[in-house]
Amino acid sequence: DFVFMEQNKAKVFVNSPNAINGNSQDKNDFSSAKFQSESTGLVDFIGTESEIISGIRELISVLPANNEDDMSYIECTDDLNRLTPELEGRISDPALALNIISDSGYVLEVKKNFAKEMFTGFIRLNGNTVGVVANRRALYDENGEIADEFENVLSHQGSDKAAGFVEFCDAFNIPVLTLVDVKGYKATKCSEKRMPKAGAKLTYAYANATVPKVSLIVGDAYGSASLSMNSKSIGADIVFAWENAKMGMMNASEAVKIIYSKEIDSSEDIKTTLEEKTREYENLQNSAVYAARRGYVDDIITVADTRKRLLAAFEMLFTKKEDRPYKKHGLI
Template sequence: MSAVFDVAPDHHLAARARLELLFDPGTFRPMRTAVGDGVLAGSGRVRGRPVCAWAQDGGHKGGSLGSAGGETIARTIERADTLGVPVVGFPHSGGARLQEGVAALTAYARIFRAQSLATVPMISVISGPCAGGAAYSPTLGDFVVMTQEAVMFLTGPKIIERVTREQISAPDLGGPKVHGANGVSHLVARDDVHAAELTRELLMFLPDRIGATPPLVVPADAPGHDPSDALPASDRQVYDVRDVAAALLDGGELLELAPKWARNLTVAFGRIEGRPVGVIANQARYLGGCLDAAAAEKGAWFVNLCDRFGIPLVVLSDTPGFLPGATQEQAGVLRHGASLLRAFARATVPRVTVTLRQAYGGAHIVMNSRDLGATLTLAWPDARIGVMGARQAVELVRRREIEAGADAALLAEAYAAEHLPVRIAAAAGFVDEVVAPQDTRDRIAHVLELGA
């Protein structure tokens, strides 16, 4: 039995079936089957590209991992890294095998080391229970895909109840709703078949290894409508920034990652003229597009990931600033905001920023501003950029006049007209170009072509 596995046995697809769903029909070739000890590994092709993969049999010896199975997983990751091809894992385990003691623990250590050193994309697909080391391992990779039936946690419900007297179900402890909201899971699938489809789609945005070129596909036209059509007439109204992104991308298609985590920031993969791009955008539907600690953490993760795999970035900036308050300070907004700043400042991939409506204060800087190293900064004609919004600004600089009875709204209107129009920032060189929304895709495509 496992040290931490206390979830009732389930009846999901066998390890072999999960691998067959991932690979192109007839291409899977197993490896080390005689010594797998509940782990089946091998290689095949995904849309014609070589990929290595491994899968655990959750019904083998209580779903525990022994030293032989651990060696198979580690060797599969190391082999993928040597070959320079992505690796996909299907963990389904309760953790280290009690009967093997320290030997089982060291098996996990070897897996963790192989993952930490790998220079190839690593995707974990969780379709059943995973606990202990089996839950740690996916978070060492690049992406986690969970099915609706999956659960993953360091310690299961029964042990938690025994130690802390807290009663909680496995889904409430570590189901896809939990990990979708905290950023552990990046994609949630309906079932094993859908998980394989999502994994195959995700692989098409990723290179074979760090330093390789992300795969190109046949270019497709954008939907054809003006991307600014998604913006409402009033700045106080919200909209879905994914509609703007879709208008800029091939076929209007984007694969959003971690949509339930830090909803005020959208991150996704898409393509422009057949080239993969990472899209990072303020989402006005949540918190008005304000940045907070969670959004900054999410953004830093995504920027670092895209830079590691050579995927250019398209930044859609529309934010009134960082969310203020004691809760944010306690959440470490300074640390997480600095992480996002550092990620953009260090990134070497081409990255284009488009200011859609507004960008104020530190949030303007942190969303890949020109002097943070952006390759190109664009703005739409009605955008506004400044230290802060007009109302907040006049409450500070014209406070005495307002206290004496001056109309704050009129003062704010005058301040906005004098200081915030994007033409002022562009005339001073802080924005490279003011472009019509319908010309945005063409300008981005040109930068990507030069950087190819």
């Protein structure tokens, strides 16, 4: 289920780096822990031997033994009604945001070196293990400085990473929380080759999962990319949205250029007209209130109430049981 790899001595390969035409181990060591964790996604955790042993113990303590085991539950000593007003300033990096949401700040990130724009990991809510998938805009270092920034789009690597994680959580009956902030798909030649199937795989993983599924829209939720991130359309049990969240088929500034193209072109002040139409479109089509009216969002919540509302949602869904028609397995 999870792969640990010693960061200096361990080697993993199908073909030796020296056996690949035009390559050598000194040039590109495809067998190293760095390559396997950052480029292939094969390895979930890397570290020294002592760090690996400690990591295995921690992971085992978080995970249930099987899909019917509830022994991973621990007593929660954190305030269940604790307010989280500081959350909005840290939401660009889910690792920091979840540190505020989770019981006593517990966060265990999985595949942290692979597809960094997509966060996958475990937290605890009221003592229960919860799997989390989240879009990431920024990565902060130990000093609180921005180490890397990302566009809030789905890549094929991020989609594969999230899909595999959701499937694992479903297999072990672990509830899934999704923090949504996505505006579309990554626009590269490589993504065009792989994104259609990767996107379908992510959508299928969510739709096929029968565990409690809760989503929180914290930023953008545009187009079909947002539908793949545990939307109501594919079976989310509860969808929350922050008051400043934006949802719709496309970004307002791009939409008005299409819808009001003639009016904008004939305007004496194109910039002012464009800004007015953009604000009008956002309020009427892309606001959290509009999405709630259409049934895409169950409730609009404040940033400060995030932890207690998520806790209440998973508490309500604790006994969820979903029976499906018998079949051997799905295919995607």
